[in-house]
Amino acid sequence: MTNEIDEHDKGTMVIKVPEAVGVFETFDSFQKAFYDLRMVGFSRFDLSVLGSENALKEKFGAAYLSTKDIEDDPHVPRAAFVSEEAIGELEGMVVGGAFFIPSYIAMAAMAAAGATAAGTAAAVAIVGLPAAAIGVLLARRVQQHHKDYYADQIEKGGILLWVRVADERHEKLAIDILKGHSGKDVHVHDWSI
Template sequence: MTNDAKEEHTTYINVPEAVGIFDTFEAQQAAFYDLRSVGFHHSDISLLGTQEALEERLGKAYWRASELEDDPKAPRANFVSEEAIGELEGAIAGGFFFVGSAIAMLAMLTPASTVAASIAAVAIGGSPAAVIGTILARRAGKHHKDYYENQIRHGGILMWVRVRDQEKEDLAVKILKGHSGRDVHVHGWSE
């Protein structure tokens, strides 16, 4: 009989980590930007992973933020700003418009085609593609919004910050608390 159970190994780093819980995305985002502005690297700042990652890693369909803030097995994710999501949405929608327009234009590049016909082909070919791109872009934005709403429903948005010395520890705690972070504290390890 073979054991197909996936054995998980969690590696801990002997670097302290500040943690706080935020009730709004805006407060958490402001804390992130302040941490970055005083020198914290984006790779030292993490958020709780997705619901799917939680269920896969911990087997918990229901959880509270306060239960996971000091759990080294809680899955982590990088912060993604609203600006980055907006850029992604623009790139998706614009990319689809460009591809549709380019295909239509290539089809019209014959010696017999006129400039007016080529412009019409670009507009006609790009419009349906732009609609598809817009739908996909909205879906990406909705996924981002749902991620934060799910965390707020479960007690708040978790944020962890690696702090390599006492000065950084004090600064991270001050910033997290300054942006209405709850239960802000430091534990002696990070993942």
Template sequence: MSMGGSGASQIREAVGIFDSEEHLQAAIDDLLTHGFDRAEISVLAPVSAVEEKLGHRLRSVADIEDDPEVMSKAYIPVETIGDAEGAVIGSLLYVGAFAGIVLVASGGALAAALAALALGGSGTAIGIALARFIQKHHADYIAGQLEKGGLLLWVRTRDEKDEIKAIELLSVHSAHDVHVHALPA
């Protein structure tokens, strides 16, 4: 663990690597309940984007955990992914149902009502397909990092007290190579 002095031109972060999404999520939940803000928590961008920026294949996430140029992204809660899936399904179901109402209200007969049901059904099918795409994208994102050695998590710290707490919480949730580093501001 390295915890040197902090300078005005530096950003201090705790970093750890997790071997499972469950441990990563538990650590994030614990960080949030201990006063860390969601904006202070970031994770690695998709491996393909990182490799594109690096200009070469990534061998291990451990090789880039302290690189200030590495592409990270804001943490998005798993619940938000579920909300997105639900919104996609619900929105397309609503669009299909609304189209059906318009057809029926415009003087359509039984055929128009059946068409409305078909539109509603296909809207649901499209919504379900998009939700599955979201799930697969997330699963691929996690698998890509696990194949490279684990899931990277960075936590910005404001002071030494935050550094100690972040290290403790990452370690409690099975992170390895937990330490604090300084990056240019």
């Protein structure tokens, strides 16, 4: 199998490596398929999902695009899957960072001014707790955006998952996993992006 690359209009690069595609009606079945594909050796770089709504609008305008219309279109913007665990880690970093940075600044300022430990702790609490509350709100917004992203795809026909397959063995493996997790319209096209 050759790995020829074709340049298409507007910078789309199509590689002559087959790609399996499946459509999932629930986030849970999609995520399980993703994890199983990773467990059997597919790289995260071999897996892609539909790009953001903004990327789709930029590429196709405001036209309604159903899953069926775009699953085999090489010009569809793609993105890497972001797991629930990664979203959780991001939330932790947002909340922790929102608390830590202002608290550290307050602590350093109080210590430089020669404040007592009790005064420094009070300043940290006064500055850090409201900052942490803002961090919680930002983290919830990130989580809601993630949920809305997949809910919108389900509403338009399902969550698309593309899997680059290097050979017939990987092709069969990908198809079996996609179908095994209730993937619909599972098939392979002879190119990937």
